[in-house]
Amino acid sequence: MQPLRVHKGLVAPLNRSNVDTDQIIPKQFLKRIERTGYGDFLFYDWRLCADGSPDPGFVLNSPRYKGASILVAGRNFGCGSSREHAAWALSDFGFRVVIAPSFADIFLSNCSKNGMLTVVLPEDSVAHLLQNAEAKQNYELTVDVEKATVSDAFGFAAAFPIDPFKQYCLLNGLDDIGLTLRHQDDIARFEIARPSWLSGVGGS
Amino acid sequence: MPNPKTLFEKIWEQHLVRQAEGEPALLYIDLHLVHEVTSPQAFEGLRINGRKVRRPDLTVATVDHNVPTTAADRFDIKDLVAARQVEALRTNCAENNIRLFDIGSVEQGIVHVIGPELGLTRPGMTIVCGDSHTSTHGAFGALAFGIGTSEVEHVLATQCLLQQMPKTMRVEVSGKLPEGVTAKDLALGIIGRIGTDGGTGYVIEYAGEAIRALSMESRMTLCNMSIESGARAGMVAPDETAFRYLEGRRFAPKGAEWDAALAHWKSLATDPGAAYDRVVEIDAALLTPYVTWGTNPGMVAPITGSVPDPANATSDAESVSIRRALEYMDLRPGTQLADVAVDRVFIGSCTNARIEDLRAAARVLRGHHVHPKVRVMVVPGSQTVKAAAEQEGLDRIFKDAGAEWRESGCSMCLGMNPDTLSPGERCASTSNRNFEGRQGRGGRTHLVSPSMAAAAAVMGHFTDVRSWDYKD
Ligand code: SF4
Numbered sequence: 214m215q216p217l218r219v220h221k222g223l224v225a226p227l228n229r230s231n232v233d234t235d236q237i238i239p240k241q242f243l244k245r246i247e248r249t250g251y252g253d254f255l256f257y258d259w260r261l262c263a264d265g266s267p268d269p270g271f272v273l274n275s276p277r278y279k280g281a282s283i284l285v286a287g288r289n290f291g292c293g294s295s296r297e298h299a300a301w302a303l304s305d306f307g308f309r310v311v312i313a314p315s316f317a318d319i320f321l322s323n324c325s326k327n328g329m330l331t332v333v334l335p336e337d338s339v340a341h342l343l344q345n346a347e348a349k350q351n352y353e354l355t356v357d358v359e360k361a362t363v364s365d366a367f368g369f370a371a372a373f374p375i376d377p378f379k380q381y382c383l384l385n386g387l388d389d390i391g392l393t394l395r396h397q398d399d400i401a402r403f404e405i406a407r408p409s410w411l412s413g414v415g416g417s
Numbered sequence: 418m419p420n421p422k423t424l425f426e427k428i429w430e431q432h433l434v435r436q437a438e439g440e441p442a443l444l445y446i447d448l449h450l451v452h453e454v455t456s457p458q459a460f461e462g463l464r465i466n467g468r469k470v471r472r473p474d475l476t477v478a479t480v481d482h483n484v485p486t487t488a489a490d491r492f493d494i495k496d497l498v499a500a501r502q503v504e505a506l507r508t509n510c511a512e513n514n515i516r517l518f519d520i521g522s523v524e525q526g527i528v529h530v531i532g533p534e535l536g537l538t539r540p541g542m543t544i545v546c547g548d549s550h551t552s553t554h555g556a557f558g559a560l561a562f563g564i565g566t567s568e569v570e571h572v573l574a575t576q577c578l579l580q581q582m583p584k585t586m587r588v589e590v591s592g593k594l595p596e597g598v599t600a601k602d603l604a605l606g607i608i609g610r611i612g613t614d615g616g617t618g619y620v621i622e623y624a625g626e627a628i629r630a631l632s633m634e635s636r637m638t639l640c641n642m643s644i645e646s647g648a649r650a651g652m653v654a655p656d657e658t659a660f661r662y663l664e665g666r667r668f669a670p671k672g673a674e675w676d677a678a679l680a681h682w683k684s685l686a687t688d689p690g691a692a693y694d695r696v697v698e699i700d701a702a703l704l705t706p707y708v709t710w711g712t713n714p715g716m717v718a719p720i721t722g723s724v725p726d727p728a729n730a731t732s733d734a735e736s737v738s739i740r741r742a743l744e745y746m747d748l749r750p751g752t753q754l755a756d757v758a759v760d761r762v763f764i765g766s767c768t769n770a771r772i773e774d775l776r777a778a779a780r781v782l783r784g785h786h787v788h789p790k791v792r793v794m795v796v797p798g799s800q801t802v803k804a805a806a807e808q809e810g811l812d813r814i815f816k817d818a819g820a821e822w823r824e825s826g827c828s829m830c831l832g833m834n835p836d837t838l839s840p841g842e843r844c845a846s847t848s849n850r851n852f853e854g855r856q857g858r859g860g861r862t863h864l865v866s867p868s869m870a871a872a873a874a875v876m877g878h879f880t881d882v883r884s885w886d887y888k889d
Contacts, residue, residue, distance in 0.1 A: 235850070236852065240855075243482075244502050245498060246502055258854050294548070295548055295549040297565035319565060376581065378579075389571065390462075393574075394468075394575060399434050400577055410677055412475070414537050
């Protein structure tokens with residue numbers, strides 16, 4: 214996983230709340246067995262008209278936001294299914310940071326496992342950022358993971374809450390399976406103490 | 418009682434492998450359910466890193482999302498990408514010694530249907546699956562939640578999961594559910610009340626007289642929908658209803674093991690006086706059958722109600738989202754829900770495709786015929802459910818009424834297989850999500866209970882099943 218320390222990038226505004234994972238990546242793309250290549254399918258039904266042509270009204274089709282790496286959206290972003298494909302698609306499309314007033318739980322953890330930062334800011338700050346991204350050309354934000362701050366060149370600066378463990382993993386690009394495997398002894402000890410009626414449900 | 422604890426807290430503590438300052442808890446996982454869609458990249462990750470599945474004996478797989486639901490297509494999946502995914506699961510299970518309920522198995526079915534019916538799901542367990550509706554298994558008093566593919570890989574490799582401790586919410590449902598009001602309506606009523614993000618960050622425990630009175634299958638329906646309010650998990654304290662359901666099931670403990678397990682299960686209920694971070698009280702008597710009108714499960718109204726007017730919204734943001742939803746759903750403010758006509762009816766999914774759901778739908782359909790303009794699909798949740806329904810003759814009732822009786826799978830709950838809505842089609846669905854395009858691009862989904870779906874099938878539009886003309 215690539216470490217994420219300080220990230221400066223172009224902001225794309227997605228002024229919608231309750232953006233669900235079915236919109237972020239529709240189900241027909243979940244049949245693939247690869248982990249990469251989902252960027253083309255991001256917001257597929259919103260980006261493309263029924264005839265397959267790009268919908269000029271959809272924000273990510275606007276040339277202004279080409280190359281955006283920070284997405285700002287409304288509350289409860291990423292609700293719905295557990296599909297990690299949603300995080301893969303955002304990341305593959307080029308997003309490293311998503312900013313919203315709130316996120317769905319599973320989506321949050323899927324992002325952090327893929328080196329993507331989710332930033333929770335109050336509704337009014339998000340509204341301000343959405344407005345700036347719409348009004349100002351090439352509107353950029355700087356996100357500092359270590360200091361846990363978001364700022365722009367026009368005087369906006371805000372701190373955001375970040376879980377210290379998540380912060381540590383992002384800063385160092387750590388794979389948490391590797392971290393857990395360091396505690397094999399604890400796991401083995403726990404397993405010995407499990408009652409026998411809990412074992413043996415599977416195995417062919 | 419000194420230091421009273423909630424059901425959730427007990428299970429959490431009993432599964433703590435490690436808790437270090439500033440780190441998430443390391444929780445042991447008792448049962449890991451796997452399906453074809455969210456697992457291939459996890460197995461691939463193990464292979465790349467030279468890691469092994471730590472406990473294949475605590476891992477169980479099935480195919481459900483992609484499988485066709487017609488007998489003819491089942492063994493010959495025409496969609497090659499889907500076929501490759503199913504094949505990948507077979508290979509991964511064979512290579513890693515994992516039990517797979519494959520297509521053709523008499524026990525294949527939707528992962529959240531087969532776990533309970535095989536007795537794999539039990540009280541006090543931690544259960545995860547790469548699927549958000551894993552919350553279903555909380556009906557047994559298990560801590561069960563959905564995870565992403567990286568976490569699937571983590572559990573495969575370590576049989577553990579890193580988790581931040583969630584908050585707890587008690588949803589206390591007093592009184593009795595009125596006739597014609599089901600667990601599905603209760604779930605929709607709760608989401609309508611707390612919102613699609615009201616449960617975010619919480620594990621919900623459903624309690625109270627109305628919950629105690631629910632059958633296990635109804636509790637599963639309710640817990641299944643917990644994720645639609647954003648909750649990490651939903652749970653119900655295990656009681657005699659749960660123990661009776663479990664006894665004798667294929668993988669349930671037997672003999673002395675059963676006695677030991679039972680003693681443990683009886684200790685799990687929340688202690689009197691235990692505290693929750695939030696309490697929500699609901700009076701069951703005030704609930705009605707519900708129909709969703711919008712594009713998330715919180716956009717819901719009683720069947721006696723009408724489509725809301727964005728002009729009456731409490732905020733600009735809400736007004737915008739209502740307008741957007743009505744545009745997608747092609748509905749006008751003020752339209753009575755009972756006047757909304759449907760093209761399709763889907764009775765199925767991990768929310769409502771168990772035998773009691775099928776009985777409820779069949780009871781409505783018996784002696785009636787499906788409206789000539791409506792196409793109805795009934796998709797049992799598992800092959801076990803299918804066999805039981807056929808034993809009782811429910812399949813005859815469905816077919817006589819003009820509905821299609823199909824093979825088990827997720828089917829049109831999300832349309833990853835050939836079962837989908839066409840653009841513009843309107844569907845009364847017993848599934849759990851009415852998101853844009855969920856059942857097929859441009860399709861319009863209204864969530865309802867099985868009996869409400871069956872009634873809509875006959876009438877050709879939504880109708881209040883409380884005044885149904887039952888022919889039994
Ligand atoms: S039935 Fe629907 S919600 Fe349930 S597991 Fe299948 S796709 Fe997911």
